[in-house]
Amino acid sequence: MKTNAYIYARVSTAEQQKEGFSIQAQLKMLRGYAKKNGFSVVREFVDSETARSTGRTGFNEMLVLLAKKNGCKTILVEKTDRLTRNMKDYLALDLEKTGLEIHFVREGKVMSRHSSPTEFFMQDIEIAQAAYLSRNISSEAKKGMKAKAESGFYPSVAPLGYSNTANSNGIKIIAPDPLVSPMILKMFERYSRGSVPIHMIVQELFDAGVRSKRGNKIGVSTVHKMLSNPIYRGKFIWNGREYQGNHTPIVSAELWFNVQDVLLGRRVSKPKQRYEFSYTGLMQCSECGCAITAERRKNKYTYYHCTEFKGKHGDPYIRQEKLDMQFSHILKGLRIDDRIAKWIVDSVEAKTADKRKTLEETKARLVKQRDRLQRRSDVLYDDRLDGRIDVIVFDRKSAEIRREIELVDEKLSNLDSSYVNDLLSNTKGIIELSQKANRLFLTVSGSEKKQFLKKLLSNCTLDHGTVKPEFTYPLGVLFDTNTKWKASGALSSDLCAVHSYWHPGKESNSKT
Ligand SMILES: [Zn+2]
Structure with missing residues (x-):
């Protein structure tokens, strides 16, 4: 008698553009597998959007049916990341409890309650990879822009005085606007004298016919921003970093810095000192959910505490140095035993080499x-x-x-x-990050610490002075496994068992 099975197929929006990734191609492959292996396909579920967006109706529908007693308990799917692009989906398919059996057809792998602990562990790692990959895909556009910035191409809409155009190789560049750029140069020259107030410059630009890209009069604050924008001397700021541009400067570096001196001289007269706090905007109060804010005392010590916006509850003030120590200690906890780190990478390497x-x-x-x-x-x-x-x-x-x-x-x-290559490079990336996290944290300064932690943590609360972090998913798996291994004291025996399973005298490759 044939076993009943569901087929699940999914493509992301990005993949739909590419050939060979269509739903039809997946269905064809899965139907072929079912026929060859004696499954009778009772229903096909299809989703065609990224799993990160909400409406995964096909998947949810399938979950409802799978939960039924005596119903179909087998799923055929192309590969791991088709099924589980995030943690929640995976938990919904608790194999041990539900008795489900999942066939990952392209990977040639079947997961069920009979799978070994090692198989489950590797599956966890792979799913962590899928989640990591999913996040990477969504930031791919940004990565392209970063690469562009690094090679000196301003990756955005040209500022006033420049226009977006393309060079002889068809690469999009910015070039000085022949009509407006002389006015920009004049503006810098006038202002560098130190005796011309900004509102006069505003009027002069207006009289010269210079307008914003939308055709409006350019105001004081815009002129102020333009005067301090390094793009006019050939550099540019993108995503908080300064890059060496390869566009033609409108003003010389000397003139630009003279203008900064004038701007600075005027700024000093109105005292507006801002201190960059390391951890503001990073944590919430565990008691009331309000943001954790910081204040500077005697221009020397920084204290963090709940804003107590929803009502005072006597939250203690905690010194920044103490938070530094806590975060460092937490990040040390990410560091897994070198042998385990090596074992994970080796296992994935062996597996991917074959594939x-x-x-x-x-x-x-x-x-x-x-x-x-x-x-x-x-x-x-x-x-x-x-x-x-x-x-x-x-x-x-x-x-x-x-x-x-x-x-x-x-x-x-x-x-x-790409799946095979990504799996290996992401595994290496995650392991490397977990091993280095604390060292990196100690080397970055001030507000960079916050940016760094934001990348690693999905959530973080402050519980009466104690930091309670939640790591983003791939790192969370390592952190939890690590904590478990360390707490049970069974690190070495566990590792030995797991290791010998994977490498029993080198003939184990037949396993996969
Ligand atoms: Zn609070």
């Missing part, structure tokens, strides 16, 4: 096949030119070859090696 090899062999075979077809097509063309075959035969044969080439191309585009 990469298979993928490469398949690819080489397909490329060869494609070359052969191309050669046949060439010969056929020569035959036609030399009159050895007539038009009808030529048309029929070349259509056949074209069709075969198309089929090979489809198979080639279906070879998805």
